[in-house]
Amino acid sequence: MKRAALLLVGCLGACSPADFRFEDGTTGRYRDWLGNWVVINYWAEWCAPCRQEIPELNALYLARDREHLLIVGVNFDGIEGDDLAALVKRMNIAFPVIVGDPAEHWRYPMPGVLPTSVLIAPDGTLAKTLVGPQTRASLEAAMSTMLERATSS
Numbered sequence: 001m002k003r004a005a006l007l008l009v010g011c012l013g014a015c016s017p018a019d020f021r022f023e024d025g026t027t028g029r030y031r032d033w034l035g036n037w038v039v040i041n042y043w044a045e046w047c048a049p050c051r052q053e054i055p056e057l058n059a060l061y062l063a064r065d066r067e068h069l070l071i072v073g074v075n076f077d078g079i080e081g082d083d084l085a086a087l088v089k090r091m092n093i094a095f096p097v098i099v100g101d102p103a104e105h106w107r108y109p110m111p112g113v114l115p116t117s118v119l120i121a122p123d124g125t126l127a128k129t130l131v132g133p134q135t136r137a138s139l140e141a142a143m144s145t146m147l148e149r150a151t152s153s
Contacts, residue, residue: 019105023084023097030105030124037069037127037143038120040102041095044076045087047114049133054093060136061095068122069143073097076114121146 018027041057043050061071073095079087080099088097103110106126108118113131119142121127127146130138 020102021099023088023099028098030102033070033120034124035068035122037122039069039071039139040106040118040120041071041073042076042111042114042116042118043073043091044114045091047076050115051091053115053133053135054091056133056135056139058092058094060139063136071095072102074101076111119143119146 016029019030021027039057039060041053043054045051057071057073060069064071073088073093075084075087075097078100084097084099101110103118106118106120108126108129111118111129111131115133117130117134117139119127119130119139128142130142134142
């Protein structure tokens, strides 16, 4: 009986509904992102600065400290399914792309300018919104500045 109760409790925690779906069909929960810096990048195929920025985001994603930094993309046009998968492949996006818009969860307005990168601090608070194309160095600097401010307070 005790074992069955433990299994039920474990399943209730692990089986909770997903908050979002990734482009590849897997799902995730925002609470799993706590403890990490999260870069949420809004992009579109028709946005030339977005296309220029993607290699920088790829470089940061591929070189990141996998324990402390997550990078996810959001297609501004809301493309889904096979069309989104084909677009991600065509644009050579290496970082995960989520379906839908996480703005409501994090309580920030949907960007009106592309590209836009939203930085979520490890404690789950909105740290900064960066409008315009970013480089790997500018994103690292923004997170470093936010971390220095937090530790000096």
